[in-house]
Amino acid sequence: MKIENRPYVILNAAMTLDGKIATKTRDSEISSPEDWRRVHRLRAKVDGLMVGIGTILTDNPKLRVKHPRKNPLTKIVVDSLARTPVNANIFKYRGNDRIVIAVTSKASKKKLKALKKAGAKIVVSGSGRKVNLKLLLKKLWRMKIKTLMVEGGGNLNWGMVKANLVDEVRVAIAPVIVGGKKAITLVEGEGYTRVREGLKLKLVKVEKAGEDLVLTYKRKG
Template sequence: MSIDGKTAPRNRKGVLFTKFMKGNLPKLLHKLRAEVDAIVVGVGTVLADNPRLTVRFVEGKNPVRVVVDSRARTPLTAAVLNVKEAPTILVTSKKASEKKLKALRKMGVETIRCGKNKVNLSEMLRILHKKGIRTILVEGGAELRWGFFKERLVDELFVWVVPVVWGGKNAPTLVDGEGFTSLDKVVQLKLKHMEIVEDVLILKFNVVKQNS
């Protein structure tokens, strides 16, 4: 993200920080991908960036790609649906079109209905756990990250801060959503690691578990 906490421009088009992915940074990112069982993104990330979500630059197995997409808006031409590269699971709510889901399954994409109007993230994780998926990396976007923090489903947070100020009150931040309303409800973090690589500040936090 930028120094002012933005993860993309306000029009949400294009990848903001591509120019900073140089030197060892691509290897560090893809090493994270190679270490998890699955990568999770929201449909907004798919529509904005059309990512492949595969492991490159380092050796390692491609993780399962999981797209959280309540109404199955992911285009059939999306790169993440190319199951020849890695398995893909599309998680939807009951609002998703069965016709669209059938088309996805015909392409080899696994579909899971989970939630009435929007995807129930806690239930999704239980289903993924039953499939042998123990570790996940939530890459984006900001609304999905909020959902995970709101439901207290996060164990670690990795933040890469690039030396720019982007601005824009409507630009997406690291975590969007409605937000917490008081300090006693916020997610507390403990800094575990900090380093600078290619002018990018890399931070690793552990989430402080709180009694419910």
């Protein structure tokens, strides 16, 4: 597939055998140590790393990169209303990395000012209730982001799938089942009505990372 004016998107996640990326209480310690090493290797290779505001507010991830990089990594939070706390770990552990908060024009000026002061670059993508992901990716492309790793959570993953912006999926499946209709699955959102509407993928790689099974899929067509 020819991709024009947007980064190549790799959606990466660790999930349980029953497809959850966090339990009903939002525990998301799913990856094996070996899988964490794979994630860090991938983070070291991409130009951008994107997460949703739900993940920032729930997990407060550091999003560190444990391997040397040639250029700073750009970490993007998809956050329509600029709810990212200025004392979030992504700021504390930023190192040389760039932080982008992607908002809509509905975000409060006061919050934007505080985030800028904390060192974030603000990218306004659309004027609706949610970030316009297609527009955001165009803007990231102009910022020289050619490869983008999306690390969830489930609602951002749906936004990316629905907007037809996912080129590759890498999923580590841990040998554990947690159940729970209130747990977060790999892809949330309203979902499609028919299977034939879904994102079609082809399996290109099967590997093991410790006890986890790592599957790599590329989009078909």
